[in-house]
Amino acid sequence: MSRDAMRELQGEKLKRIVRHAYENSPFYRTRFDEHGVHPDDIKSIDDITRLPFTIKKDLRDNYPFGLMAVPMSDIIRLHASSGTTGKPIVVGYTRQDLDNWSEAVARCFTAFGLGKSDLVQISYGYGLFTGGLGAHDGVQKIGATVIPTSSGNTQKQIQLMQDFGSTAIACTPSYALYMAETIRKMGIDARNLKLRIGIFGAEPWTAEMRRELQEQLGIKAYDIYGLTEISGPGVGGECECQNGTHIWEDLFYPEIIDPVTLQPVEPGQKGELVFTTLDKWGMPMIRYRTRDLTSLNYDICDCGRTCVRMGKILGRSDDMMIIRGVNVFPSQIESILLEFPEYEPYFLIEVDRVNNTDTFDIQVEVKPEFYTDQINLLVRLRQRLTSRIQSVVGIQPNIRIVQPGTIERSTGKAKRAIDHRKFE
């Protein structure tokens, strides 16, 4: 679709959804009235900037069903996300919403090269988390075979993967890493499995992690992005070019804003991603601030798809830690660690404040073949990692090398950092 035709379509859809939200959700009506904007003011997609933002706190304050814009009898499924603090946020879907969501996921899977003859093992958690059921519906939509294993029970999963001949695996990248490790421990050669495609998302992962997973599992690893508030997985996905994540912008309209001024940034610049759901009726989200930091690229992709591409998620603004005044993202540590063949890709950052100074500890594991009782070798290895992190991040960490297997393996979203500091 040409850019002009897409903007035309987005404008038409925006007008409909804004009117629906205003007329059926007391939350949006009050919010729009307070902001002095009325559905009649929305004439094209350019008018979106006249609308107020919605934030996670709005969902928490209106827990559980306060943002629904249809009678509860039209809601046929609920999902929720617990987040790190406080009450969960709850989302509700009409039948149409579920259809649109599975359409989005199906587009991702098609772009990954999956089809009817694939057997897709879903190792995202099933339940209130959107990963399991969201991916499940997408697999069924493209007519592939779904293997709904959910997460956990790793050895049994791998046994099934071998017995059934799963050709694709959908899980978090950190769980995929743990699976690869378990496959090795079980004495299985990953190259003898039928796996060819990995469908990884729900947490940030770096280019280095992609290389590692592709190598260890003998697959092509694709990124799939999404969030509960906007539907779940499949808001966007990569294509065969693996040069950005296509956002299905006829369903989810993306903007990038400066998180401080809240103004749109120049095209191509980094900032906070904001979404408006153009075709979600149970619980529309208008200009929802995701907290995810990334950029958008409107150049047409070599694959021929015209939908905008999003860069890798650098992290959530919530994940960013300010340590001794310096911004630190766990993904920076992941990239650096993976440059070293001696280290496992597992780590845990711990930050605290002692005598008014921030401490910055990182636990890392050395691969069993490099783990030695020769202290001087480990000390040298530790020094190399310390100075590499210091040169990239700008502050010196205290590296602790721990025994292989010590750092907790994750079957869902990995916990990569703990901040013990108390902020009043």
Ligand code: DLL
């Ligand atoms: O994680 C939905 C999902 C499930 C996406 C399975 C992909 C695969 P939430 O639990 O609400 O929903 O978390 C959403 O996770 O705002 C990002 O910060 C992060 N996230 C999701 N996908 C990616 C990705 C699901 N591909 C939050 N890369 C989002 C980086 C991601 N971060």
